[in-house]
Amino acid sequence: MEENGKLEILNSLHIGSQASSMATNLLVLLHTVLTIILVSGILVSYNVSSIDLKGSLYFACSLGLASLLGASIAYLCAQIFATSSQTRGIFFSIVGILYVLRAGTDVSNLTLSKFNPLAWTYLGHPFYQNDWYYLIGLFLLILVVFSIGLVLESSRDLGSSTIAPKKGKTKASKWLATPLGFFFYLNRSTIISWLLADGVIALMYGSIYGDIDTFVSSNKLISQMFANSSTILINSFTSLIMVVATAIGLVMPLVVVHKVQFETNKERLGYLLVQRVSRLKVYYSSLILSLFFGTLAILMNGFCLGIAATSSM
Numbered sequence: 001m002e003e004n005g006k007l008e009i010l011n012s013l014h015i016g017s018q019a020s021s022m023a024t025n026l027l028v029l030l031h032t033v034l035t036i037i038l039v040s041g042i043l044v045s046y047n048v049s050s051i052d053l054k055g056s057l058y059f060a061c062s063l064g065l066a067s068l069l070g071a072s073i074a075y076l077c078a079q080i081f082a083t084s085s086q087t088r089g090i091f092f093s094i095v096g097i098l099y100v101l102r103a104g105t106d107v108s109n110l111t112l113s114k115f116n117p118l119a120w121t122y123l124g125h126p127f128y129q130n131d132w133y134y135l136i137g138l139f140l141l142i143l144v145v146f147s148i149g150l151v152l153e154s155s156r157d158l159g160s161s162t163i164a165p166k167k168g169k170t171k172a173s174k175w176l177a178t179p180l181g182f183f184f185y186l187n188r189s190t191i192i193s194w195l196l197a198d199g200v201i202a203l204m205y206g207s208i209y210g211d212i213d214t215f216v217s218s219n220k221l222i223s224q225m226f227a228n229s230s231t232i233l234i235n236s237f238t239s240l241i242m243v244v245a246t247a248i249g250l251v252m253p254l255v256v257v258h259k260v261q262f263e264t265n266k267e268r269l270g271y272l273l274v275q276r277v278s279r280l281k282v283y284y285s286s287l288i289l290s291l292f293f294g295t296l297a298i299l300m301n302g303f304c305l306g307i308a309a310t311s312s313m
Contacts, residue, residue, distance in 0.1 A: 018153055021075070025146070028071045032064040039063060055127035058135070062121040065138045069117060070095065072145040079152035082161040089189050096197055103204055117141055179277055179285035186263070187256045191293050194252035195300060198245060202301045205241045206308025209234065241305060249297030253290030260286045 036057075043056035073094060077087045098118045105112040106119070113119040120138045124131035152162050175181035184191070260283060263269045269282070 018150070021153060025071065025075065028068065032068055035067070036060040036064040050127060052127070054130055058124065058130045058132070059126040061135055062124070062126065062138075065135055065142065066118075066121050068142050069138060069145075072142045072149065076145050076149035076152070079149050079156065080162045082163070085189065089193060092197075093193065096200070100200055100204070179282050180288065183256070183259065183282075183286050183289055187259055187289065190255055191252060191289075194249070194255075195293070195297055198249045198297050199300050199304045201248065202241075202245055202304035203308045205245070206305040207312050209237075209309035210312035238305070238309075242302065245301040245305070246298050249301055250294055252297060253294035256290040256293065257286050 037060075040053075040056040040060035043051050043059065044053055070091075074087065074091045077091045077094075078084075081087050081090060095118075098116055102113060102116045102118045105116065114123060117138060120134040124134040156162060173181075176185055260269070
């Protein structure tokens with residue numbers, strides 16, 4: 001709302017300058033409380049002896065606090081950066097880095113996971129130890145992050161940001177003057193970050209190929225999904241991972257195609273269409289970009305998965 005000017009109209013009424021953000025945060029809090037009640041209630045309704053009320057409540061609270069942590073980080077990023085695209089990019093980068101670090105420390109050194117907020121949701125061992133100290137620490141961290149965002153919002157003007165946006169170049173290249181180059185420029189951050197994320201995910205899954213027998217046999221549900229033969233096991237696991245990685249990689253082309261509609265709704269595409277560029281050419285350009293980089297994401301998944309699997313076996 002702030003980026004397209006609607007928040008300025010809302011603030012012209014007799015409401016506080018932070019009423020909109022507080023309403024959004026309260027809505028997230030209400031959603032979290034309802035999620036905790038719903039999840040804990042469903043778990044208790046199973047009437048399983050090992051799933052007691054205390055463990056169910058702990059597990060539900062860990063899910064709720066994880067969502068609140070994400071909301072507080074997003075709120076803080078929204079105060080620091082000028083546009084919603086920058087905010088989303090930085091937010092997903094932070095979450096991705098924390099996830100990769102958590103995955104690495106869980107395998108190599110579990111003690112280091114205690115310094116990662118994403119790991120605090122399960123280090124308390126729901127239904128077993130129910131260590132509330134981790135959730136209390138996560139709750140305090142959420143309050144700190146939210147408070148910093150609140151202070152930053154109160155100290156900046158409407159429509160501005162804590163970090164001023166970088167000025168663009170005074171002259172554009174010839175490639176940028178074409179619809180294909182223009183839409184690549186608009187989606188470059190999304191494309192690059194998504195390709196990197198796909199590669200990292202494939203490398204993470206490929207790194208467990210050396211211990212795939214132990215990984216599968218440690219879980220009865222997973223072991224039932226795959227065959228007992230080691231060769232068939234690797235083939236089955238590879239096909240499943242490629243399906244998952246491909247599904248993740250194909251989200252990026254959808255975002256690229258949707259960018260056309262996004263720019264149209266923002267009424268910024270008209271500056272391009274007044275030139276000798278047809279609307280059909282604009283759509284074709286975004287479609288070509290999405291198909292090319294979608295295919296590249298699938299190839300990168302297979303390449304990174306193969307490299308990591310070969311080095312670990």
